[in-house]
Amino acid sequence: MAKRELSDADRAEFAAERREQLELWQSKLTEKVADLVNGDQWQRWLDVAARFTSYSFRNSLLILLQRPDATAVAGYKAWQRSFGRQVNRGEVGIKILAPVTRRADTVAADGRPVLDQFGQPVKETLIVGVRLATVFDVSQTAGRELPEQPVPKLLIGQAPPGLWEGLQRFVEEQGFRVTRGPCDGANGITNFAVSEVRVRSDMDDAAAVKTLAHEAAHVLLHSTAGLGGEQVCRGRREVEAESAAYLVTKAHGLDSGQYTFNYVAGWADHALRSAPAGVTLTDVVSQTGARVVNAADTILAATRPPRLSDHLTQSMVARVEQTIATDRAMRAATRSPDQVSSSKHVRQMPPQSSTRSVSPVRR
Numbered sequence: 138m139a140k141r142e143l144s145d146a147d148r149a150e151f152a153a154e155r156r157e158q159l160e161l162w163q164s165k166l167t168e169k170v171a172d173l174v175n176g177d178q179w180q181r182w183l184d185v186a187a188r189f190t191s192y193s194f195r196n197s198l199l200i201l202l203q204r205p206d207a208t209a210v211a212g213y214k215a216w217q218r219s220f221g222r223q224v225n226r227g228e229v230g231i232k233i234l235a236p237v238t239r240r241a242d243t244v245a246a247d248g249r250p251v252l253d254q255f256g257q258p259v260k261e262t263l264i265v266g267v268r269l270a271t272v273f274d275v276s277q278t279a280g281r282e283l284p285e286q287p288v289p290k291l292l293i294g295q296a297p298p299g300l301w302e303g304l305q306r307f308v309e310e311q312g313f314r315v316t317r318g319p320c321d322g323a324n325g326i327t328n329f330a331v332s333e334v335r336v337r338s339d340m341d342d343a344a345a346v347k348t349l350a351h352e353a354a355h356v357l358l359h360s361t362a363g364l365g366g367e368q369v370c371r372g373r374r375e376v377e378a379e380s381a382a383y384l385v386t387k388a389h390g391l392d393s394g395q396y397t398f399n400y401v402a403g404w405a406d407h408a409l410r411s412a413p414a415g416v417t418l419t420d421v422v423s424q425t426g427a428r429v430v431n432a433a434d435t436i437l438a439a440t441r442p443p444r445l446s447d448h449l450t451q452s453m454v455a456r457v458e459q460t461i462a463t464d465r466a467m468r469a470a471t472r473s474p475d476q477v478s479s480s481k482h483v484r485q486m487p488p489q490s491s492t493r494s495v496s497p498v499r500r
Contacts, residue, residue: 155437159384159430166380167426169398170405171419173287179402181284188219196233200272203231207274209283216273222280230271237266288403289396291324296346297389303440304349304385308334310439311356315349324348327355347386347393350436354381357432372408376401377425377432384433389442 173179189209192200200207210231216222224230242258243251251259275283305315313327317338320326325336325348334352336345355378359369369377383397405421412421 152438155388156430156434159388159433159437160426162384162387163380163426163430163433166383166397166401167419167423169394170402170422173398174402174406174418178284179287182286183406185220185283186286188215190215192233199233200231204274206276207231209275210272212270212272216278216280220278220281220283222275222278222283224273224278228273228277230273230277232269233272234267235270236264237268238262239265287399289399291340292343292347292391292393292396293341294343296342297386297391297442300386300389300391300440300442301342301346301349304346304353304436307436307439308349308353308356311360313356317345325352327352327359329360343391343393344396347382347391347396350382350385351378353385353436354378354429354432357381357435358428370408370411372404372406372411373421373425375404376408376422377429379404380422380425380429381432381436384429385436385440388433388437389440 174183189211192210200210211220213224213230216224239262240260241263243261245251253259308315313332313334316333316335318335320335320337323337324340324344325334327334334349334356336348336352338345340348355374358377358381359374379397379400383393383401386393401422402418405418408421409416409418
């Protein structure tokens with residue numbers, strides 16, 4: 138049987154259905170991330186992570202130079218009081234620079250002291266110098282176990298047939314070349330300066346194609362001429378790219394949920410630090426929805442997932458069947474008793490050939 142060519146109306150219908158499906162999946166993504174970050178494991182990790190000091194760039198370098206494998210550092214007493222752990226005997230600490238501070242009256246630009254509502258001087262903390270301080274990595278301590286940070290796990294297995302080729306073609310059409318190789322510890326890199334997308338070569342196909350979808354979203358959303366023309370912080374960029382990758386791969390039959398939910402939650406928490414007061418982590422994810430759906434829709438229009446086409450066709454058939462069933466029920470409900478009796482008699486007679494054309498309901 139020859140394949141029927143789609144009309145312009147059919148294509149418009151499929152496009153509308155595709156976008157509706159993407160919006161539904163994006164909403165579900167936000168819900169899953171919210172469930173994750175509100176769960177006990179994530180909350181325990183956030184509670185512990187909040188107790189660690191945020192070190193300056195200079196101190197971060199000092200820690201890296203002295204103990205490159207350090208993962209979580211704190212002072213001797215901090216390990217005891219905040220984390221229930223004790224520094225092991227004989228451990229050599231990591232030297233960092235700690236500020237020396239003093240309290241002083243706040244002075245206005247004209248030299249006069251700033252007073253509060255009760256007429257008392259407002260105090261401020263001034264850094265007047267630095268001193269050497271000692272901290273220790275968690276590996277140098279023993280005691281109560283720290284909760285593990287929820288981390289995404291790489292996908293394993295095969296990629297959907299043709300998806301890598303479709304994504305590579307899409308990225309190249311945007312003026313970028315696609316390569317495989319080392320990515321400095323990342324799974325993929327988008328280098329806007331040289332118009333290159335690189336994906337690690339030591340991953341399973343499923344992880345590699347999900348990563349390419351992620352980088353394709355970066356190309357589309359975060360170049361200077363990106364979709365929407367909006368420049369956002371690193372955390373928001375990663376939330377957007379990974380969310381779009383999830384929608385694209387899901388449409389092609391590859392569910393990257395475990396990786397995506399943890400990845401998005403981590404970067405949403407990072408973006409939350411620069412967000413206005415009152416914004417929640419869930420807000421950060423949901424606020425990216427329109428840009429994410431637009432990006433995924435653009436990529437899917439180019440990669441043409443067969444599974445999504447099948448889904449949309451089945452969805453349209455189901456809507457037609459539902460319309461017919463509703464129409465029949467309404468007709469039956471409005472019939473008079475005589476008509477009902479007559480219809481029973483008619484159903485006992487031999488069936489007559491007839492045809493009926495029903496158009497799907499358009500939303």
